[in-house]
Amino acid sequence: MESIPSLSDIKRAHQRISKIILETPVMTSNSIDEMTGCTVFFKCENFQKVGAFKMRGAANMILGFRPEERVNGFATHSSGNHAQAVALAAKLSGTKAYVVMPENSAEVKIKATKEYGAEVILCEANEKSRIKTCNEIIAKTGAIFVPPFDDYRVIAGQATVAKEFIEAEESLEVIMTPVGGGGLAAGTALAAKYLDPNIEVILGEPEKADDTYKSMKAGKIMPVKNPDTIADGLKVTVGERNFEIIQKEVKEVITVSEAEIINAMRIIWERMKIIVEPSCAVPFAALLKRKDEFAGKKVGIILTGGNVDLGNLPF
Template identity: 80%
Template structure:
């Protein structure tokens, strides 16, 4: 797919992936509604297969190839959730996955990726090493590259989470997601634009990895430098395809501090009794930071994942 996904593309993606993904529940909490001063609807992608929305994009891309095209398998580089998603989607498609992971990735994520049947290749913890190691794997195996976010097939797959949310909760005023590479953010923006253009899309981003916020201000991509945030899933620079969609259809990006992220994460653990990872708490932190804007409104938040190292919690 070499053009921005249409609503038809998103619907097809939804149909395609429904064989191997879950239609995750939407949860609410009276206590959180009172705290935020609005009605908050949490789309629980932390309950998705592999514990993350990333399963949607990976499944859409991998299942989009015919079985004879999948014989050499699929390759990617990722520090965690996308790694596991490619591993499981490839396995369920009867194919092979090769996953390049930085050697400082959370051990729980490395183990899980191996458990889903992937060959894990460790590399130095920087973008250049990830890319060059992955290129080498592709050259040796002939595997198809599955980009973590900068691919329209991935964006169409991620858009299905917002599609389900809007079908389950009509009349939302705002949908909030975190933004890292921008697959979910761009997909959510497209789904909202097509299904209900009155829905505003607001992104949460860590102050310590605020490249999307800065890029929108500068009207060009400014890559992230030394993203020292607890939200490990959001340490990536925004992708080109993703940025183009976000520029058109996202209302604003709200940046939050490390303390705000940790406090929001803890609140969801305590009040909702569910496990979310730090990246996942970022849009909720953004809502709490600017709650006066949403008084009495209906706000959907996509809880992106629940893969945490339980021996290394920030609280």
């Protein structure tokens, strides 16, 4: 796919992946509505296969290849949810996955990626080493690279979250997601634009990894430097294709502190009785921070994932 996904691209992606993903539930909480002064709907991608929305983008890309094109398998580099998504999507499409992971990745994520059938190759914990190792594997195996976010097929897959959300809750006025590489953020912005242009898309981002916020202000990509945030899924710089869409279609990026992220995560655990990872709590933290601006509105929040190291909780 060489151009920004159209509505028919997103619909085709949804049809393609529907046999291997779950349509996740939308949940509400009276106590959270009282706390925020608005009506909040949570789209629970933490209940998705592999425990995160990443399954959608990986599945759309992998299933987009004909069976005879998949014979050498797929490769990627990732420290977390994308690794697991590529592993499972490859397995369900009848082929192999090679996943390069930094040696300091959480043991629980390495183990899960192996259990989904991938061959895991550990590398030094830096971007350069990840890319180099992955390229070597692709050269050796002929595997097809699955980008984590900077790819229109991946963006179209992630857009299916908002498509389901808008179809389930027709009166949404705002949709909020976190932003890291920007696959979900860009996909959400496109789905909202096509299905209900009145919906405002607002992103949450950690203050300690605020490249998208700075990039929006500067009008060009400002790479993230030394991101030191508990929201480990959001430590990457926004992708070029993703930023092009975000710049045009997203209303605002709200940044939040580490304390605000932890507080939001804790409230979701306590009030919703569901497990969410820190990255996932970022847009809710943004809502809590600026709740006066959302008063009385119907706000949708995409809960992106629930893969947490239970031995290392921040509260």
